[in-house]
Amino acid sequence: MAVADSDEYDDRADSPDRFDTTLVSAPVRVAGNRRLELSFDSHYRPWTGQTATVTVEFDGSGEEQTLLRYDGTNTVHNYDGALANNNETAVFDVPPNARHAVFRWRLQAPRNSWYWAIDSVALRKALGPVDPSRRTSLWVVSDVQGHPQDLAHGLGDLAEVRPDASGLLMVGDLVNTGAEWEWQEIYDVMAGAAEFTPEPVVAAIGNHESYAGETWESLRDRFLEFADRDKVWGEYVVEGAGGDVPVLVLGQEYPRPPEVGMSDEQVAWFDERLDHWTRQRKQVVVITHFPLGDTVSASWIPWYHDHHERNDELLSILGEHPNAILLTGHTHYPFELGDWAVRRRMPGGHPDGFVAVNTGAMHVEWDARGENTASIREVVTRDINRGLTLDVYHDRVVIEARDFGIPDADGHNEVNEVVRTLEVFNPLVRGRHR
Template structure:
């Protein structure tokens, strides 16, 4: 999970760690190495510890101090400090930070050790997070309180002197994060992407043909307002900053900032739906509910009466905070009346004084993708096992029942807890024990936990490479199955520093070339890397997540040109029921639909954010979990389904159409032998559809939601997308799947191109 600079991260990595090492404080380059000592005694303690993160600038206790015998050290030295305090705890700690970090924060420090009791000393190696010596420069030693970021005493500054090692010209070096991305976005149109109309917003006012009406007197936020994320959160945050989907300008209805009751409606321009049997409305949505507040989406056809297709209110959404409705993508399918030519959509926000807000962006109207009966190329997808071989083996057993004919297994990092040989042997033992039920091909990415064992970055990576059966962090694989080839591109940390995922220009060039190659072949491409990119999946709206990838902006810009790219990332351990479990990430200069990003959840410990404001946000452990995904590739779409292996439940499902191949739209059939002299023969009666098993999509191209919590999904029967088989019990779904798959007898093939 988080970078190894804080004890709070230690809890994430190993609150129930198996086989964790006990080492001296001088070797504590990673919290994952002594996880047991950092586990909170109870949830309240965890919450209290994390809450301290928002108090980093609190006044230090006058009777607490750090003392250094010297303030100048050589590259490769250790630093020894004496400490004393009148606020002793077993989890006070001392950490090395760069002088440029104004306050202690998660992910921005280096080596650390606990400083228990009223007084004592600590000795800490002056190394970065991967065990390499820190370069010459100015640094600071922080004395912090109880696994949090509150200062116990004032920090002490020191300097590291010495020559930086001269890079070996024969060795690859970290690349240039600011290198220009010169890629033309992939060209698509309605015949391949199924998008009839897209609409963004401008601060200049409503788009052409759109209208805003309000029953409220003029004033700030007295109606739907077009603003930027920065301006909207300038006066007050209160979870507004979590809306990370908007590209630039968003539309906001904000009763809290209007200062009174609010009743305002945003209405679209007419959109052609001629010839369609159904249409699909999608938009980015950030809704925080309150008593006396509602958000209603309606549609009218050809100037007729409006029909409600989505309602957000106290009956369907939890007041004050509903995890599903924050940073979400609403996805509503509506039946189009016969002979209808145009549709107009409206968003009405009604709220009493003191209520909350609703923000939207990236409105699009789509054709609806017909269901498919094809047999998919399948993969199991999982991450963050973190030294829990029993959970891993349990999950593989469940996978073998859910998708027994899967063609590949994708491990998206943090397979082990620290990277020791013993931990890897536990994974090998599980792999051997499940050889008869696993897919024949395994694809692995390295995470942060693979590099924490003593011996340095290179030694740890060698053990990962032995498991992955390759010689470098990046690679290309092809998973072959019934629906054709599924290309998988793996990216990973190549160097011990300067960030968690430092990459060479060579790795980025490889990524660009192979992504372009598969795009030219009209393929959807799976990209897997352990750390999320900023402003993609859950938790990545937190500013610190933008810095894990050295190439964060460069990679985001590359991916933004490819709407056929699907990025799988782990690391955050955030719940699958959050609104941003799966997102559509757009970029300024890329394709208007951007790329998809999906959180691979975790097989060990769930985390979530706490706090009203993005600045000073804290993160807490919530429970132990064992969860993962399946991926079904049909050629014209990919379906990703999230499962909980501990409770035997299906959690979420999202369908992503391939925007590079012909879009099989749900259109009204043309009459046979049309004759203007004879009466209209009418529309043929639809055939009775067969029940569908989970993973066999029934049309649409969005998130099918949560069968256990319909109030958290896109509401109303007309607009509910949970009609693709996602609501079927596992047993019924698996039985149906077995009937379909049982007699096909297709030989599995697998190959890898490194």
């Protein structure tokens, strides 16, 4: 990790008024490549007059090409959620006959401004264009929580943008308490959307499925009846034009606490199935309602960090499988945050780690306020209706975070837009090197 911190810059009277520092890479061989992708983890805190740049120079030419620039024109003063805990990616062309490249990260700022931290720098061959006719698409929703009308609305919007989808993933909290009448509302929505909803429908259990004051077993079984499974975990293989997509579902087996208690059997099964699909060089989608600690937005907050009883064990398993894409709900945090999606690396694991993605919510949105975990508090920011689409190709998964909007009093709504897009490469496909 490298940190440039102008906030701690010496403020003696004889110090310069400007903080100006550059981190320079060693020369990196780029010969034989036409197009490359530089990626790195980034945590940037803006300030008035502060500028951050990333440049590339080829073969000592003295000419630097700017790959990224942040200044007052494209950042929010003092705190910009999109730039905190973020992963930056820059694609660039390599000039003909170029042999080596040097990269520079430069921070310029008035004295006592803010900082920039970077980590996990990687250079890879850039992916080429995709063929939309050769994809397997999935819809993803979560956290309906007693708003079946939002589920119906979201499914309709998903049908407009991916009518050829091959499956629907529902990542927990589909009802508010688990009462029978609430499940009937969901069944009614699904029946009304049956004509255009893709199959299979793959559901994960959340916490709201078991708040109705009945026995854990009866509430769990009510969920299992909807999921059409005999266990809270399971495996599906979704077929489509982009090839088969394996989906692994994890879930709570015992009454809380903890929120997500898991048996040795479930964890061993999960490890074995990830190993299997890794040998097949397949990207694997994993769904579980609660985030794992220190992955997506809010998972660093103490009361979210350890919901999974076997959190560290699951992280370790996932860290060995760079083809794993973990989808989690529960937090209701904005897609606009930098850590909406993260690449999590584990000690001793694969250097590419695994990717974790927040599914959004079909209910209210939350966010955090405060500078550290000791003072953190959460606030409800607005009513939302959001979800994801996944487009799976042989060498990547393209994830779109979508906003379905909230109809007005007259039922009008014209919002069905992409908020964020993430392209997750498959590092197991040959020809894609770090």
